[in-house]
Amino acid sequence: MPNSFGLNRTLGGAISVIAFVSVLSSSAVLLTRNQLQDATDALDRSTQVARGLDAFRTAMLNQETGLRGYLITGRESSLEPYKWGRPALDETITRLRTLIGNDAERSRLLADAVTAARAWQADIGETAIGDAANPATRPEAVRIEAEGRGKQFFDTLRGKLAAIDTLEEQTRAAQAVRVTQAERNENLALWGGTLLTLLICAAIGIAVNRLIVRPLVRVMGFVEHVGEGDLSGTLGEGGHNEIGRLGRSLNAMVAGLSDLARTNRIATSDLNAAAAEIRASAQEQAASVEQQFAAVQETAATMDQITQSGAQIGRRATEVIATAQATAQTSRQGLRAVSDTARAMEAIREQAEAVAGNIVSLSEKTQTIGDIIETVNDISERTHLLALNAA
Incomplete structure (x- = not known):
């Protein structure tokens, strides 16, 4: 020493x-x-x-x-x-x-x-x-x-x-x-x-x-520059007394602060890049959400169409019931007109086949509605997960 x-x-x-x-x-x-x-x-x-x-x-x-x-x-x-x-x-x-x-x-x-x-x-x-x-x-x-x-x-x-x-x-x-x-x-x-x-x-x-x-x-001037944010300067050799040791300690401190500032700048740059990536991902997720919203709107429109078809099926079933009542009435009147009855039965058979076809079609559409509902639920869960990720 x-x-x-x-x-x-x-x-x-x-x-x-x-x-x-x-x-x-x-x-x-x-x-x-x-x-x-x-x-x-x-x-x-x-x-x-x-x-x-x-x-x-x-x-x-x-x-x-x-x-x-x-x-x-x-x-x-x-x-x-x-x-x-x-x-x-x-x-x-x-x-x-x-x-x-x-x-x-x-x-x-x-x-x-x-x-x-x-x-x-x-x-x-x-x-x-x-x-x-x-x-x-x-x-x-x-x-x-x-x-x-x-x-x-x-x-x-x-x-x-x-x-x-x-x-x-x-x-x-x-x-x-x-x-x-x-x-x-x-x-x-x-x-x-x-x-x-x-x-x-x-x-x-x-x-x-x-x-x-x-x-x-000199030490006070150096400290004032450091206080103003200038970390580029250093103190010269100040001897081996307390002031010299203070100068060397200040040089070491300023060097440490400079390294810390450099590390902070690098970390800030990395943080800005990560924020940019998150921003881009959020924008992509927002676009995906918009697409999903459009799909949901389309699904809603399809369900409206299904509802309208069900109403039409109901009206046709009502008409079938009315026809059946009329047929029953006609049967009670007798066999007044066998040929008319046969033609009427044929018409009923045709209508019944049409009703059966409608019922089958309605069943298929009902299955389609179930699939759509499952798709909507899946889309909703994905939307919820995307919202959580975006948050």
């Missing part, structure tokens, strides 16, 4: 190709989107680190500003920026450590900056505030702030924070490039997948039109 590709396998293969391309395109888009998300997250994390570094500087500056204000004015209210800066610095350090994570270089730079900040808080801030609270030691507190040790700590932490900032700036630049590339890759994957899907759909549409739509149009 030849290898056949059914419509379900063709359409299933087409749908599978589209689904595969869609999955592949979606996977590529998801991959590039994940890359874009990773790059965006890294860029956002770097931005948060930069903001945390700014917050670190701001917290230290607030502490320094509060300390200087307190040393200058001596009022406790001037220490508020210093008091706000300490918890803000702690929170910022915790957030920066979380954002930097396991990065060794950034962690080392942050640790150095935190060490400098803690050293400033312990050696400069706390010491100066403690000395400034006592009027006797207040000049020492001012000296500690003014001698420049605090600036060294600030220079150290600023340098460390600037180094982290430089690294983050490089990271932001790299991540910006990565984001741009990821966006480009995502667009390429999206549009490439869409274009590839459209091309595959177009190819599948062309294949469906060539393998399904056009053969179906």
Whole structure:
């Protein structure tokens, strides 16, 4: 049996190709989107680190500003920026450590900056505030702030924070490039997948039109011609799918219908010939019936003649009876005239012979009538049989 590709396998293969391309395109888009998300997250994390570094500087500056204000004015209210800066610095350090994570270089730079900040808080801030609270030691507190040790700590932490900032700036630049590339890759994957899907759909549409739509149009045209009574056409080879098998089945069906129509035409011709023969036989039987009817009419005329002869015989018999009565009367009168009687007897004898001859003739005619009646009955039976045959 030849290898056949059914419509379900063709359409299933087409749908599978589209689904595969869609999955592949979606996977590529998801991959590039994940890359874009990773790059965006890294860029956002770097931005948060930069903001945390700014917050670190701001917290230290607030502490320094509060300390200087307190040393200058001596009022406790001037220490508020210093008091706000300490918890803000702690929170910022915790957030920066979380954002930097396991990065060794950034962690080392942050640790150095935190060490400098803690050293400033312990050696400069706390010491100066403690000395400034006592009027006797207040000049020492001012000296500690003014001698420049605090600036060294600030220079150290600023340098460390600037180094982290430089690294983050490089990271932001790299991540910006990565984001741009990821966006480009995502667009390429999206549009490439869409274009590839459209091309595959177009190819599948062309294949469906060539393998399904056009053969179906030919089959429908062929069926319309067959419906109009044209059994002379055939469908060409339609492949080994369902439409091809349908075409071959239609060809076989049309061939069978053509043979049946040919057989019907032959049977109709034979039936017409038989009908013509029956018509001719009926005409012959009708002519025979007419002949028989004419014979019956002749028989009826003969029977009329026989009836008339019987009437004449009856009249003659009546006359014989009258003559016999007259003879009897003449006999009773005597032998008045023997010679007349002898002549009368002779006449009677002659008449009796004539009557006997008439009676014999009547008997023969009666026999003839019986034969005619039998002939009529035979003709009637034959007529009845011919009528049945004609029916």
